[in-house]
Amino acid sequence: MGKILLTEVALRDGSHVVGHQFTKEQVRYVVEQASKAGVPYIEVTHGDGLGGSSLQYGLSKEYDIDLVKAAVEVAGDSIISVLLLPGIGTIEDLKEAYQAGARMVRVATHVTEADVSKQHIETAKSMGMETIGFLMMSHSAPPEVVLEQAKLMESYGADAVYVTDSAGAMLLGDVQARISLLKEHLSVDIGFHAHNNLSLAVANSLAAIEAGANRIDGSVCCLGAGAGNTQTEVLVGVLDRMGIDTNIDLYRMLDLADYVRANILPAPQDITSGSFIMGYAGVYSSFLRHAVIASEKFGVDSRDILIELGKRNVVGGQEDTIIETAQQMAEKKVSV
Amino acid sequence: MGKILLTEVALRDGSHVVGHQFTKEQVRYVVEQASKAGVPYIEVTHGDGLGGSSLQYGLSKEYDIDLVKAAVEVAGDSIISVLLLPGIGTIEDLKEAYQAGARMVRVATHVTEADVSKQHIETAKSMGMETIGFLMMSHSAPPEVVLEQAKLMESYGADAVYVTDSAGAMLLGDVQARISLLKEHLSVDIGFHAHNNLSLAVANSLAAIEAGANRIDGSVCCLGAGAGNTQTEVLVGVLDRMGIDTNIDLYRMLDLADYVRANILPAPQDITSGSFIMGYAGVYSSFLRHAVIASEKFGVDSRDILIELGKRNVVGGQEDTIIETAQQMAEKKVSV
Structure with missing residues (x-):
């Protein structure tokens, strides 16, 4: 098994948890420490992606592009990623993010609407960005449909396609079925993004890796929408125990978790009846x-x-x- | 697959979380609601078992036996269980618990010391109690040793033997290896008790069921030592989604979780760096x-x-x- 490439998403999915009020100082601290810990990709964007700052989705405290710039300054060897939902963010937003130093973009669509990602994936590729297709709500389509949509993203030039469990609704078998089918039929990297609403985020990430995924999202302190994501520091420790290489320094991630807990987390990310029922029902938080x-x-x-x-x-x-x-x-x- | 028999342990393992300060009113409320939801077994004891109330382990607010009596009054069809660690609790404590109405006991020893449970298991059986052997820190012994010790408990007359992951240290394969070996060689029921320090409590409980366990411990709101146990309401929902029968009313359990959160939980039971490292190291919280x-x-x-x-x-x-x-x-x- 090759190295697992982790993307830290607390500064993007966690944006929902803090009402999009991340400060430059917080972003800088988290990016610098995650980079020192060896996290290869760190995503910094409004929870709903570039252009998400709005009355509808919630106004950010700081302009996304300024946060990306702040992140890039201290990113060291880590690559700063942005999220882009076509329809919310535009090609112009993407170009600005590139100019600010972002070198990876995840172009996210509903699992049955990969076709709207074509222009954005092609533009990102033409600028030389690492470009990921991100199939949201992947639990809601059967594996064959996820595969068909993933193939579209691959055909547009995506370097990797993610199975994204936006609602935290997947059981282990759901993950296994989707990832293994993609692994069999795609030649690009396969990724997996979990939410913890059914308390299965870490286990589902392990199932994804076992089925062939090599890119996994984590969020430190579980900082993400709903019940949060796969808790980065826990996943790193579990993979370490299993002898699976992430090249990430566990103690540094634990120290970062302590910082996030003390300075950012509004309340511990446990599973409330409300977040559970969203995963059980399979709907957005x-x-x-x-x-x-x-x-x-x-x-x-x-x-x-x-x-x-x-x-x-x-x-x-x-x-x-x-x-x-x-x-x-x-x-x-x-x-x- | 037969019905899964759930034991609710929030009023025992959760005793650690509230500093052993459960009141009769809290016990009565939780037992009554859990019983109405259909939970077959509800454990009510000091976190360290009968006789645990002491300067060394922490003084209880209420005498254990009084809490058991309060529980039995409102338990309906549910059976009230007590935990007994030979050395901390005595045969006399067990008899008192029986007189108070407890009809199940879990006799707990370190995974390599099952022999100290002989007298307690035999006494419990002779009184007509449902009697469970509880092998603590089962991660720390290889599967063959767990089996050998479980066989001892079976030979003393235990109706079931539990693999107990006291430190929350087990990975899925660790659970699978131990439970399947016990299933193959014992003729009594097999149980599993998890802690969530590695964020795997629910997934490990599913692995245990798949490997042949039919008795599983849960704690509502995850109320238990370390990072807490398998979150009951989440497990019930996940098993329901998988078509595995627990006969437990999900909505009632969610309502009970809301009550526990509002009235008992001192702080949400998420995974801190501290609780994680205990699972990672495999030591008591x-x-x-x-x-x-x-x-x-x-x-x-x-x-x-x-x-x-x-x-x-x-x-x-x-x-x-x-x-x-x-x-x-x-x-x-x-x-x-």
Whole structure:
């Protein structure tokens, strides 16, 4: 087994946890320490990617590009990555991020919409960036569909394709099935991004590695949306115990975790009933608030609403559907 | 696959988290709700078992037997269990627990010392209690030794034997190897008790079930020593998603988790650097405090001390060894 390439995402997925209020000082400290620990890739972007700072997705304290610049200054041998969701971020944003020193981009689409990533992947490649296709909500499509979409990203020139468990909904078998199919049929690197809503993020990452993934996302202190991601320092320690090489200094990562806990984490990232039910239902963590409001309005259990939304495969940007779904469920309840 | 029998341990392992300060009201509430949710076994005892309330292990707010009585009053169809570590608890304690209404006992010994459980298991059986052998620190002995010790407990009359990952140190393969060997060679039920220090408690519990265990411990809100145990409500949801029957009402468990979070949990049970390193080193969580003190005294990294203690297989009750080990390490450092 080759070396596992870790991407630290606390400064991107963790942006959701701190309401997009990362400061330059925090970014600089985390990047410098992660770099010294030997983390090869560090992602720095608004939680919803470049251009995410908005009334809809939450305003950042600092302009993304300024945070990228701050990160690059202290990144040493680590590569600074940005996230880009076509439709939220633009080709112009990407060019600015490149000029600020970002040398990796992850172009993220819903798992069935890889075709919208074509222009962005091609542009990133033409600038010489390491370019990753990022298939969000991969739990919601069968392995064959994930493969077909991954192949599209590979055909656009992506250097790697990620299976992204945005909702923290995957069981070990779900990961194994998707990663092993991609491994069999793609010639580029395979990656895996987990959320811990079902308490399986570390185990799912191990399953991904066993099935052939060599790129794994982690977030120090679990700092990420929902129940957080694969806890970096824990994964590094577990891989070390298993004799799998990450080239990352465990003690430095533990020291960084102590810093993040003391200075950034608003509250420990354990699994609440709310974050659990999102993974169980397979929906975005941003849905919870809407479901609770709809629950109060229509007298339907918010958990039932979320599970129904998961069954209907409702995706981000379709928040209006939540009200509609709750209303239909309330009417059905009355009519029974 | 038959039904999985869950034992809720928040009111026993979680006793460590609340400094053994559970009140009768808390015990009554948790037992009543867990019983209504359908949890078959609920353990109520000081964190270190019957007789644990002492200056050495921490004084309980309420006498164990009174908590057991309070639990039994509202337990409905659930069976109230007690933990007994021979040496800390006595046969007299066991008889009192039986008189208070406890109908299951888990007789716990270090993984290599099953022979000290003989009298306690035989007495419990003769009183008609459901009697479980509980092999603590099972990670520290090879599978063949765990089997040999489990066979002893079976020969004394135990109705089931647990592989107990007291330090949260096991990887998936460690669980698989031990449980499958026991399953092959024992005719009694096999159980598994996890801690989440390596973020693998839920995944390890699934691995145990796959390998043949049918009794699993969970703690609501992860309330247990170190990084806590297998989070009950999460495990119930994951097993439900996998089509494995526990007969437990998920929503009721989530409601109970909300209560525990609001009324009992002193702080969310996430994985700190401290709890991680205990799992990584394979030592009891009570060692951390001693290692930090020894670290300050001798100028050796507390993590190095804990890892060395793990290598030396230091067990509970040998806390003096921590100082000795740190001193030896400091001397070695100077002499190099």
